Amino acid sequence: MSKIRLIALLSGPDRPGIVARVSGWIFERGGNILHADQHQDPEEHIFFQRVEWVPTNSDSPEKCEAEGNAFADFATRELGMKVQVSRSDVVPxxxxxxxxxxxxxxxxxxxxxxxxxxxxxxxxxxxxxxxxxxxxxxxxxxxxxxxxxxxxxxxxxxxxxxxxxxxxxxxxxxxxxxxxxxxxxxxxxxxxxxxxxxxxxxxxxxxxxxxxxxxxxxxxxxxxxxxxxxxxxxxxxxxxxxxxxxxxxxxxxxxxxxxxxxxxxxxxxxxxxxxxxxxxxxxxxxxxxxx
Amino acid sequence: MSKIRLIALLSGPDRPGIVARVSGWIFERGGNILHADQHQDPEEHIFFQRVEWVPTNSDSPEKCEAEGNAFADFATRELGMKVQVSRSDVVPxxxxxxxxxxxxxxxxxxxxxxxxxxxxxxxxxxxxxxxxxxxxxxxxxxxxxxxxxxxxxxxxxxxxxxxxxxxxxxxxxxxxxxxxxxxxxxxxxxxxxxxxxxxxxxxxxxxxxxxxxxxxxxxxxxxxxxxxxxxxxxxxxxxxxxxxxxxxxxxxxxxxxxxxxxxxxxxxxxxxxxxxxxxxxxxxxxxxxxx
Amino acid sequence: MSKIRLIALLSGPDRPGIVARVSGWIFERGGNILHADQHQDPEEHIFFQRVEWVPTNSDSPEKCEAEGNAFADFATRELGMKVQVSRSDVVPxxxxxxxxxxxxxxxxxxxxxxxxxxxxxxxxxxxxxxxxxxxxxxxxxxxxxxxxxxxxxxxxxxxxxxxxxxxxxxxxxxxxxxxxxxxxxxxxxxxxxxxxxxxxxxxxxxxxxxxxxxxxxxxxxxxxxxxxxxxxxxxxxxxxxxxxxxxxxxxxxxxxxxxxxxxxxxxxxxxxxxxxxxxxxxxxxxxxxxx
Amino acid sequence: MSKIRLIALLSGPDRPGIVARVSGWIFERGGNILHADQHQDPEEHIFFQRVEWVPTNSDSPEKCEAEGNAFADFATRELGMKVQVSRSDVVPxxxxxxxxxxxxxxxxxxxxxxxxxxxxxxxxxxxxxxxxxxxxxxxxxxxxxxxxxxxxxxxxxxxxxxxxxxxxxxxxxxxxxxxxxxxxxxxxxxxxxxxxxxxxxxxxxxxxxxxxxxxxxxxxxxxxxxxxxxxxxxxxxxxxxxxxxxxxxxxxxxxxxxxxxxxxxxxxxxxxxxxxxxxxxxxxxxxxxxx
Incomplete structure (x- = not known):
């Protein structure tokens, strides 16, 4: 499987619509979500999410890198989340x-x-x-x-x-x-x-x-x-x-x-x-x- | 907790964007997703999802019923899914x-x-x-x-x-x-x-x-x-x-x-x-x- | 199963021959051992045993009681053990x-x-x-x-x-x-x-x-x-x-x-x-x- | 621990007194039982035992070998058991x-x-x-x-x-x-x-x-x-x-x-x-x- 996947881990203050906005952002830019899982701490009102998707241009490491950065920007600025994005073709x-x-x-x-x-x-x-x-x-x-x-x-x-x-x-x-x-x-x-x-x-x-x-x-x-x-x-x-x-x-x-x-x-x-x-x-x- | 929740179980042919469209539909109508979990069978290309949310008018059983029906309609017609929606205030x-x-x-x-x-x-x-x-x-x-x-x-x-x-x-x-x-x-x-x-x-x-x-x-x-x-x-x-x-x-x-x-x-x-x-x-x- | 069983729990200072003497005592008086399990603490040199047997006259509660007492006597005096004997027909x-x-x-x-x-x-x-x-x-x-x-x-x-x-x-x-x-x-x-x-x-x-x-x-x-x-x-x-x-x-x-x-x-x-x-x-x- | 141990596995038709006779045989010849565990199949009336002991002359492989053979002889002839004896100093x-x-x-x-x-x-x-x-x-x-x-x-x-x-x-x-x-x-x-x-x-x-x-x-x-x-x-x-x-x-x-x-x-x-x-x-x- 040569398609590069992006994996984002998000956390931050919970509020309505985060799931929709995250998946909407990915979908609108041609990405295909493979897995998405999230959790809310109901007492602390913190939202957590892991989302894994195939972006467009999934065969180009450079473009995937750019897309990951764009996502991090979006999630930080617009959703107020702490974000960490990793690429499936980069081996830790x-x-x-x-x-x-x-x-x-x-x-x-x-x-x-x-x-x-x-x-x-x-x-x-x-x-x-x-x-x-x-x-x-x-x-x-x-x-x-x-x-x-x-x-x-x-x-x-x-x-x-x-x-x-x-x-x-x-x-x-x-x-x-x-x-x-x-x-x-x-x-x-x-x-x-x-x-x-x-x-x-x-x-x-x-x-x-x-x-x-x-x-x-x-x-x-x-x-x-x-x-x-x-x-x-x-x-x-x-x-x-x-x-x-x-x-x-x-x-x-x-x-x-x-x-x-x-x-x-x-x-x-x-x-x-x-x-x-x-x-x-x-x-x-x-x-x-x-x- | 007197707020009524809706729980939908969906399954059907997998294709890009289902997660985004489901969460988008709910968000646009003022709903707040509490849990969403999905699964793809990668060989059979079947998509499965369970999504649980608080719709607007969550204190009215009638309006929640209507909202559940509207969701079922949407998921069936627009996404081609088999759907089952249940209300948290209805005890099986x-x-x-x-x-x-x-x-x-x-x-x-x-x-x-x-x-x-x-x-x-x-x-x-x-x-x-x-x-x-x-x-x-x-x-x-x-x-x-x-x-x-x-x-x-x-x-x-x-x-x-x-x-x-x-x-x-x-x-x-x-x-x-x-x-x-x-x-x-x-x-x-x-x-x-x-x-x-x-x-x-x-x-x-x-x-x-x-x-x-x-x-x-x-x-x-x-x-x-x-x-x-x-x-x-x-x-x-x-x-x-x-x-x-x-x-x-x-x-x-x-x-x-x-x-x-x-x-x-x-x-x-x-x-x-x-x-x-x-x-x-x-x-x-x-x-x-x-x- | 109307046969009465006796169950003894023993513990005390470990020394050679306890297993042989316990089983020998029971056998010589016509008893039939059903289960026997023992343990030694190798650091503290303590011996532990649980032995369960059918004594002769296993249909007489009185005779079984007497046999249990005789065993307790034997294990205490001759083996230096702490003993507790119970009868299967006595319900705790x-x-x-x-x-x-x-x-x-x-x-x-x-x-x-x-x-x-x-x-x-x-x-x-x-x-x-x-x-x-x-x-x-x-x-x-x-x-x-x-x-x-x-x-x-x-x-x-x-x-x-x-x-x-x-x-x-x-x-x-x-x-x-x-x-x-x-x-x-x-x-x-x-x-x-x-x-x-x-x-x-x-x-x-x-x-x-x-x-x-x-x-x-x-x-x-x-x-x-x-x-x-x-x-x-x-x-x-x-x-x-x-x-x-x-x-x-x-x-x-x-x-x-x-x-x-x-x-x-x-x-x-x-x-x-x-x-x-x-x-x-x-x-x-x-x-x-x-x- | 340089002391040689003998381990015997026995099985054969169940009858009263086997535990006593096995432990008695070992004790009388100066052996010290470390572990003994047995099981009866109550339907098939088969007796099983594992017994592990330190024989006298436990520093001599030859004498331990002989003692193991003597035990096997005893258990076979006098108790009608199938026996297998192994020595702790022999590495499989x-x-x-x-x-x-x-x-x-x-x-x-x-x-x-x-x-x-x-x-x-x-x-x-x-x-x-x-x-x-x-x-x-x-x-x-x-x-x-x-x-x-x-x-x-x-x-x-x-x-x-x-x-x-x-x-x-x-x-x-x-x-x-x-x-x-x-x-x-x-x-x-x-x-x-x-x-x-x-x-x-x-x-x-x-x-x-x-x-x-x-x-x-x-x-x-x-x-x-x-x-x-x-x-x-x-x-x-x-x-x-x-x-x-x-x-x-x-x-x-x-x-x-x-x-x-x-x-x-x-x-x-x-x-x-x-x-x-x-x-x-x-x-x-x-x-x-x-x-």
Whole structure:
């Protein structure tokens, strides 16, 4: 399918007629809407929409780019919306941050290889050398950036390096695939792209370190995993996706850890997929996911 | 909320601009769209839409009725769609068909009582007296209609009686809550309203009688339940909803039966809810469920 | 099946040979083991067992009672275990505590009526009159005990009345079916029987009041329910069972509440069933559930 | 943990005292039972048991081997059971049969690498060259065996080669990881080891080819995967494990296929794990899984 599609995500103050005006604008300019989904927060009176269409001149990247810009202009000025438009022929670029734990690392790369994502892994950044050889077998550039203690000059240097590489590789999103370092508020800001994290518990239960140990100690009957956007408040960012798995009294911490790996992989992969497909809008520390 | 809403379900040949024309029509006449969801079958080129809006004069049932008719006219003539419009202030009426098994019967009535359905149970028809007393404690009229053998005059009489009562009670949908009789093709046609059935297996596995016995004999590790519209082909109608529950080698047929009851209740209730909320479109023996 | 079965729950310090000695004791006295399941906590070195058998003279309640006592003696003295033995022909008696919310109330009573529990509801105690008529339609005695403010004489009187009625009805377990009052530590102690509560969240997330509001505010993608034994620390008791249901950004608090009701019903019912079948052992604020 | 454990799987005609005699035999010879689980088929009067214990001299493979043999002798002669005993220090060897589809292939190998299985992949046999390079990056021998048409001499030769390699590598179990060839009854017999297959549907629904196409055509609301032992009757063997995933009208066949891959991976991995841990007994085309 060589036709370029445009995908717009809109949000802003709700008022009558937005759906009609958006679809009218597209239709009048010869576009064909493939999907349109919207949501209203009835208490906050906020309107959210995801609309995907084939514009006229759908074989010309330049003209599609111009049409996307025209739409953004229209929606901003005339509808008072915040808008983000993406083109289906532009493949988003991912920076994968990893440490030593390999399961999410392999899972993301194998899915990327299998074509499961509308995106490509541009580079891998790690605070350890452990996964270098594996990274190279996938043919993805691997950069080892040791992380110094908080507040040290070393730490500042490594953050500079992380920012530099993400820019160099023109990264659109950072994925923390069980990356065992907290990103500082400053680093998050400087990266200028969304950062997706996977936490190995059903948040808000068992935030912080060693969630499987916490789950074992409390004697819960389900363990979970949560994919969320990273924010300055650790484990407090907007939740994208969650899932759980049943456990019982026989399951040791190491069994919970093993079972949890399957959850972490599928939950993180789903969050990445939705993000790359421009299906997620964030507001008030929550997400609207159009799926 | 005293404002009347209109809900339209459309389906028909896909072509550009339908979304824009539908939302434009509503907007120009002063309506405010609350929800709009659509789907295209990309192979069959069929367009489906559910749109829910507050028309002007939303406090007048008569004017809303007229507006719904005007919309139906527009969508039929100008868009070539099949349309069905319903008004939020009109409460659909259910005929509940039961036999002796009580769990779905109680479940539907308690949910209706709790306000979970946009609908009310108008009457209960049964081929046994078993549940009469319970039915009366819910304050719902109960009619005992014994069913004779197929082809007998008795059977014809009972079908006449079923049709007569459904008309008398102005029924909009029939729910078979573990009703242990097959409805003939002729009866289905004469009822002139949709009929929702609950089958106690994960269809198409274990169609026909005694599905829990079949599941036990095959040694499956999950049992299921399926809500579907009844058609002349038993257990072959369009599937609305399905769910499963994990079982193991320790579970006898009676344990499967007990576990299955919980599935049957929740799956049937969900199907009824979606139907009453005008969320379901049927085509090619499949369903589009806008939820 | 007229044969009486004995069910023993054992726990105590682990050491080699317990399984052999328990099964040997039963076998030598002519008993036939139907089920035996055990568990070791490998860190705490605690042994847990549930064993179910048909003793000789299985048609005599008196002789079975004596055999159960002999087993308890043996396991206590010779194996150093804590033991609890129950007879299959003795039906446990439940006191159901309710307030105004009806769904768990109806669910427990309908399941009891359908024979889903090895137990019977002996009485219903409520701090409101709301469910009296329904209770009476099930043929179960209903007692209205208004609850005064904490520390008041009224409160003391109502606790006295609750204790008195549970004794009068010879209650073996108390089930809080969305009973909207906290049981004081003193009352829990005086009741002298286990108390099962249903909390409408996935504990430890969203303990305390209004969990669906908390879940909505945090933007979680799954809601849950937790059945646990009530302890002096509210929502901190040993967890028996948990389940979750998927939700999304469209679900309002009232929709979460409706969806949650189904979870609360099935989770509470499962916990009651396991408790009545003598499948649960508590230690260190956790449960071992032999199922 | 250097202590050797013995695991016995028993099955045979049920009669009183088996549990006592098995545990007594182990205890008297100084063994310490870690886990014991049993099951009776109440209709067929068959007894099943899995027992895991540390024998005396648990640091000597030879003495443990002898003790296992002694147990097998005892259980066969004195209890009339079919027995299979395995030693925890003996690592089972897997032959992985693959074609071109990579997801189950990678999944099994990464899990093996991560230590998730009590077993090692000894060799990979494929009817295509596609996965050779990947296989070699895992350091596992890869053999390409083209498969001729049924009844041809070529086919006979390839079956001979498959049997020869499985013997040469001393394989204990064959895993068909989306191997796109049917194994003939004769080949299954000659392999002399169990063969585990993953079928990409919720059996018995959608047996045979293209199950995701079948699922799409029927309009089911859940898709599934089934791991089973391969038998001469295709897709009719004893079911080990099953799971499902929710789908809706928007999901195309290719989306079902992508979603299904996650199911196939986890369901197959679980079946392999249970098999390698000696947790599965087969009878009457069903499985008893002690987990």
């Amino acid at each position: 670029r991912i920076a994968l941050f990893v440490s030593k734990i390999p399961h999410c690392f392999h899972d993301v790369l194998l899915r990327a290889q299998a074509g499961e994502f509308h995106g490509e892994v541009a580079c891998i950044l790690s605070n350890h050398e452990t996964l270098r050889k594996s990274a190279e077998s996938y043919g993805i550039p691997f950069h080892h950036i040791p992380i110094g203690p908080r507040g040290s000059e070393e730490r500042e240097n490594s953050e500079n390096e992380q920012v530099r590489l993400c820019r160099e590789y023109q990264v659109d999103v950072v994925v923390l695939a069980r990356y065992m370092q907290v990103l500082s508020a400053e680093l998050l800001q400087r990266l200028e792209v969304p950062v997706i994290n996977i936490h190995h518990s059903f948040l808000p239960a068992f935030a912080g370190g060693k969630p499987y140990h916490q789950a074992y100690a409390r004697g819960v009957k389900l363990i979970g995993a949560t994919a969320h956007y990273a924010t300055a408040d650790l484990d407090e960012g907007p939740i994208i996706h969650q899932d759980v798995s049943r456990v019982n009294h026989r399951d040791s911490v190491s069994e919970l850890t093993r079972r949890g790996r399957d959850l972490e992989k599928t939950v993180l992969a789903q969050a990445i997929r939705w993000h790359l497909d421009s299906r997620i809008l964030v507001y008030h520390n929550k997400t609207v996911v159009f799926h | 009426r259910i005929a509940l068909f039961v036999s002796k098994i009580p769990h779905c019967f109680h479940d539907v009535l308690l949910r209706a009582q709790a306000g979970e359905f946009h609908g009310e149970v108008a009457c209960i028809l049964s081929n046994h007296e078993t549940l009469r007393k319970s039915a009366e404690s819910y304050g719902i009229p109960f009619h005992h209609i014994p069913i004779g053998p197929r082809g007998s005059e008795e059977r014809e009489n009972s079908e006449n009686e079923q049709v007569r009562l459904c008309r008398e009670y102005q029924v909009d949908v029939v729910v078979l809550a573990r009703y242990m009789q097959v409805l003939s093709a002729e009866l289905l046609q004469r009822l002139e309203v949709p009929v929702i059935n609950i089958h106690h297996s994960f269809l198409p596995a274990f169609a026909g009688g005694k599905p829990y016995h079949q599941a036990y004999a095959r040694g499956v590790k999950l049992i299921g339940a399926t809500a579907h519209y009844a058609t002349a082909d038993l257990d072959e109608g369009p599937i609305i909803h399905q769910d499963v529950s994990r079982v193991n080698h320790r579970d006898s047929v009676s344990e499967l039966t007990r576990r299955g009851r919980d599935l049957e209740k929740t799956v049937l209730a969900q199907a009824i809810r979606w139907h009453l909320d005008s969320r379901i479109l049927v085509y090619h023996n499949k369903t589009v469920v806008f939820h | 008696r439940i006191a159901l505590f309710v307030s105004k919310i009806p769904h768990c109330f109806h669910d427990v009573l309908l399941r009891a009526q359908a024979g889903e529990f090895h137990g019977e509801v002996a009485c219903i105690l409520s701090n409101h009159e709301t469910l009296r008529k329904s209770a009476e339609s099930y043929g179960i005695p209903f007692h209205h005990i208004p609850i005064g403010p904490r520390g008041s004489e009224e409160r003391e009187n109502s606790e006295n009345e609750q204790v008195r009625l549970c004794r009068e009805y010879q209650v073996d377990v108390v089930v809080l079916a969305r009973y909207m009052q906290v049981l004081s530590a003193e009352l829990l102690q005086r009741l002298e029987v286990p108390v099962i509560n249903i909390h409408h969240s996935f504990l430890p997330a969203f303990a305390g009041g209004k969990p669906y509001h908390q879940a909505y505010a945090r933007g979680v993608k799954l809601i849950g329910a937790t059945a646990h034994y009530a302890t002096a620390d509210l929502d901190e008791g040993p967890i028996i069972h948990q389940d979750v249901s998927r939700v999304n950004h469209r679900d309002s608090v009232s929709e979460l509440t409706r969806r949650g009701r189904d979870l609360e019903k099935t989770v509470l019912a499962q916990a009651i069933r396991w408790h009545l079948d003598s499948r649960i052992l508590v230690y260190h604020n956790k449960t071992v559930v032999f199922h | 060897r897997i032959a992985l049969f693959v074609s071109k589809i990579p997801h189950c292939f990678h999944d099994v190998l990464l899990r093996a690498q991560a230590g998730e299985f009590h077993g090692e992949v000894a060799c990979i046999l494929s009817n295509h060259e596609t996965l050779r390079k990947s296989a070699e990056s895992y350091g596992i021998p890869f053999h390409h065996i083209p498969i001729g048409p049924r009844g041809s001499e070529e086919r006979e030769n390839s079956e001979n080669e498959q049997v020869r390699l499985c013997r040469e590598y001393q394989v204990d179990v064959v895993v068909l990881a989306r191997y796109m060839q049917v194994l003939s009854a004769e080949l299954l017999q000659r392999l002399e080891v169990p063969v585990i297959n993953i079928h990409h549907s919720f059996l018995p629904a959608f047996a045979g080819g293209k199950p995701y196409h079948q699922a799409y055509a029927r309009g089911v609301k859940l898709i599934g995967a089934t791991a089973h032992y391969a038998t001469a009757d295709l897709d009719e063997g004893p079911i080990i494990h099953q799971d499902v995933s929710r789908v809706n009208h928007r999901d195309s066949v290719s989306e079902l296929t992508r979603r299904g891959r996650d199911l196939e991976k986890t369901v197959l991995a679980q079946a392999i794990r249970w098999h390698l841990d000696s947790r599965i007994l087969v009878y009457h085309n069903k499985t008893v899984v002690f987990h």
